Amino acid sequence: RLSRSNAMRASRTFDVGVNFLGTTDIKGKHAYRFELDEALPDDVRTLFLRPLSDNGSEQVMARRLRILKVLTGRQDLAEMLTNPWRARRDSGETLSEADRASKGFKDLDEPKQKALLAAFAVAPTFLVVGPPGVGKTRLATEVVTRKFGAERSSRILIAAQGHDALNHLQEKAQEALGLASLKDLLVVRSTTPERQTSQPEEMQVRALALLEQLEKSSGLAELQPQVRQRVRELRDAVAANLHRKAALLPGDWRGLGALAHLLLEAADIIISTVNSQDIENLVEAREQFDWVIIEEAARATGPELAGALMLSGRRLLIGDHNQLPAYDAERMLMILGDHSLVELALKQARDWLQPMLEDDDEERLERLISGDPLRLRSIGERASKLFSVFQTLVEEDGDLLRSRSGHRPITATLTEQRRMDPAIADLVSVTFYKGDLKTSAARIEALKIDKPKLLHRTPLTATPIVVVDFPHVSSPVAGEPSGREDARKRLNLGEIASVIDVLRHVEAAPGEAPTLAVLSPYRAQVDALEARIRGAMNGPLSHLAAFRSVRADRGFVGTVDSFQGSEADLVILSLVRNNPRVGFGAVGFLRDRRRMNVALSRAKSQLVIVGSLAFLNEAVRGVNPDGAAHALAFLTTITSTIDRMSKADPEGLARKIRPSALQLKA
Numbered sequence: 001r002l003s004r005s006n007a008m009r010a011s012r013t014f015d016v017g018v019n020f021l022g023t024t025d026i027k028g029k030h031a032y033r034f035e036l037d038e039a040l041p042d043d044v045r046t047l048f049l050r051p052l053s054d055n056g057s058e059q060v061m062a063r064r065l066r067i068l069k070v071l072t073g074r075q076d077l078a079e080m081l082t083n084p085w086r087a088r089r090d091s092g093e094t095l096s097e098a099d100r101a102s103k104g105f106k107d108l109d110e111p112k113q114k115a116l117l118a119a120f121a122v123a124p125t126f127l128v129v130g131p132p133g134v135g136k137t138r139l140a141t142e143v144v145t146r147k148f149g150a151e152r153s154s155r156i157l158i159a160a161q162g163h164d165a166l167n168h169l170q171e172k173a174q175e176a177l178g179l180a181s182l183k184d185l186l187v188v189r190s191t192t193p194e195r196q197t198s199q200p201e202e203m204q205v206r207a208l209a210l211l212e213q214l215e216k217s218s219g220l221a222e223l224q225p226q227v228r229q230r231v232r233e234l235r236d237a238v239a240a241n242l243h244r245k246a247a248l249l250p251g252d253w254r255g256l257g258a259l260a261h262l263l264l265e266a267a268d269i270i271i272s273t274v275n276s277q278d279i280e281n282l283v284e285a286r287e288q289f290d291w292v293i294i295e296e297a298a299r300a301t302g303p304e305l306a307g308a309l310m311l312s313g314r315r316l317l318i319g320d321h322n323q324l325p326a327y328d329a330e331r332m333l334m335i336l337g338d339h340s341l342v343e344l345a346l347k348q349a350r351d352w353l354q355p356m357l358e359d360d361d362e363e364r365l366e367r368l369i370s371g372d373p374l375r376l377r378s379i380g381e382r383a384s385k386l387f388s389v390f391q392t393l394v395e396e397d398g399d400l401l402r403s404r405s406g407h408r409p410i411t412a413t414l415t416e417q418r419r420m421d422p423a424i425a426d427l428v429s430v431t432f433y434k435g436d437l438k439t440s441a442a443r444i445e446a447l448k449i450d451k452p453k454l455l456h457r458t459p460l461t462a463t464p465i466v467v468v469d470f471p472h473v474s475s476p477v478a479g480e481p482s483g484r485e486d487a488r489k490r491l492n493l494g495e496i497a498s499v500i501d502v503l504r505h506v507e508a509a510p511g512e513a514p515t516l517a518v519l520s521p522y523r524a525q526v527d528a529l530e531a532r533i534r535g536a537m538n539g540p541l542s543h544l545a546a547f548r549s550v551r552a553d554r555g556f557v558g559t560v561d562s563f564q565g566s567e568a569d570l571v572i573l574s575l576v577r578n579n580p581r582v583g584f585g586a587v588g589f590l591r592d593r594r595r596m597n598v599a600l601s602r603a604k605s606q607l608v609i610v611g612s613l614a615f616l617n618e619a620v621r622g623v624n625p626d627g628a629a630h631a632l633a634f635l636t637t638i639t640s641t642i643d644r645m646s647k648a649d650p651e652g653l654a655r656k657i658r659p660s661a662l663q664l665k666a
Contacts, residue, residue: 002040006048008058009355016040017052062356063280067307069358070283076124077309081302081389082382084125084410085400091123091314099146108142109135109440115412116142125315127297127394127411129322131437132428132601133419133567136318137169140293141176143316144269147291148182154290158271159279159308161300161326164552165565169295170271188263190272190279208242210263211235272308274300279307287311294318296565301326302386321391322432324564324594329388336384339377343369346376418443419567423464423645423653424600424607431637432597453514453569453605459661460505465607465654467642468498468662472614473578481659483578483612490522490588492576494659495610496529499572500536501662502608506570508546516547517568518557519599521589525576530557560599571603575611582622584632590616593634600638613639613656 001015017037024031079087119126130136147154160166272278292312298319335341350365385392397411415436417425422439429437456462470483483494508514520526550566584591616639620632645654
């Protein structure tokens with residue numbers, strides 16, 4: 001829609017609907033084509049292109065403003081976000097000797113044992129860094145089960161930035177509660193607008209179970225007949241809706257909504273995204289939990305975390321700032337680092353958010369805008385730290401630990417991984433974790449015992465790391481296909497063909513279906529790969545039916561960003577970039593070490609990289625020919641580590657294959 005105003009909650013009375021038709025070139029300039037639903041007004045020179053509905057954005061902004069307003073009265077939380085070491089204290093909680101002697105505790109690796117003990121002992125806030133494959137969720141579920149084992153009347157809020165992390169955490173938490181004989185705990189998943197396509201059914205299943213329990217209870221018999229009748233009617237209506245026999249009437253939905261609120265109030269464990277409306281409702285109701293546990297904390301911004309953190313005096317944040325950060329974090333931090341952009345952002349906030357602001361909010365903004373530029377610079381620096389609050393606290397705690405003797409840390413790092421083949425883990429460890437990430441003895445032993453899940457056809461081998469290595473685009477090799485990228489579309493057709501060739505050379509071994517993921521940093525490459533693979537599923541790639549997808553859409557192909565938190569037995573990674581340029585512009589998305597960390601650490605058994613190692617080396621060498629440390633040096637670490645592995649044990653750890661070796665012979 002085209003609107004007269006760019007402000008939130010502005011009137012839409014005179015908005016004009018538009019439909020996007022595509023792109024075009026007009027006099028050499030890139031342009032967008034739209035179809036109008038009606039004529040544009042004659043009396044307005046400037047219009048703003050806006051989504052058809054931005055209610056979701058408006059609601060999120062309004063929620064954050066309200067939560068930040070509450071935060072101004074919470075000195076304890078403000079101190080936690082800026083100087084948690086001042087508030088640090090010993091909680092007096094610990095695990096008993098019996099707990100430490102239990103099988104569950106002994107099954108934990110040593111770093112996890114230490115982190116668990118510290119999480120209970122340090123109050124009010126403790127942070128745990130969890131690199132790939134270390135079992136962050138296991139630590140969270142241990143805290144939950146041990147807290148309820150010691151105090152059955154406890155209440156815990158479990159939150160995360162995204163639903164995928166919550167789905168996994170909820171599943172594992174309920175498994176752990178069952179094993180700990182705590183199945184009777186009431187675990188409630190928050191309902192949020194973005195989950196309404198699937199969540200009402202989940203809530204209805206729980207509601208139906210509770211309504212059936214209520215109907216059988218002795219207490220219901222003591223209530224008035226009309227109440228008993230309403231319970232039976234609501235039970236029948238929910239059951240019929242779940243079995244698709246009848247739709248719920250408005251009155252039934254209202255009854256179900258009331259029951260949902262009761263469930264939240266009575267829940268022993270609430271599971272919610274940090275941006276949920278329910279978090280704000282709990283803050284407004286001044287609810288308090290014994291613990292708040294936040295997974296993927298490094299992917300949430302400070303404002304996103306604030307609401308959940310207000311709900312308890314005991315906070316456990318688990319995440320990894322070496323993996324992908326919050327959405328658009330790089331751009332936000334760039335803005336906050338430039339005081340002129342901070343001033344511009346504040347002016348735009350005043351204009352765009354004006355309908356949502358209260359009088360004192362507007363006055364505060366005006367004082368900031370018209371104030372000292374040095375103060376704006378200071379505010380931007382503090383805002384940068386609070387924007388990436390998990391990373392800030394972890395890094396500052398590390399600095400204090402190194403510089404002050406007797407410093408009592410508020411962080412721990414898990415350093416023993418069990419997911420990846422040791423060779424893949426070594427590549428990830430050396431590149432992103434200074435060699436501190438180790439593979440558990442159990443994972444190494446499993447290599448000798450477990451039957452392989454993948455079968456390979458020559459020349460593809462079972463080597464944990466395989467690189468289908470294209471020559472640099474500036475140094476073509478006779479007989480090798482071109483690996484040149486389409487710089488405008490961010491496509492690499494040569495790599496797509498090689499991914500298909502790799503898939504033709506690998507099959508699922510008999511037994512449990514192995515999992516498969518094909519990843520790329522670029523959406524255009526993902527879309528093209530998906531189309532090619534789907535088109536070949538009834539032909540040369542029909543054997544992929546024996547593989548299992550771990551994606552919500554049941555497909556095999558996705559972006560690297562969408563796959564954080566997931567894993568697969570076989571991961572094929574298409575890098576796309578191969579061009580004559582050097583430096584940051586040459587490598588594009590590959591310049592982000594956090595994205596590359598995610599890309600390389602998803603595979604459990606085998607990682608196949610399709611790209612050009614020579615291109616990566618040349619692009620990096622152009623940044624600093626002298627080899628001094630710089631932001632792209634990690635790419636050189638990747639290529640040199642693969643070279644080292646392939647030379648030390650050509651068949652066992654890593655292997656490079658030319659694309660032509662995998663092609664069908666005429």
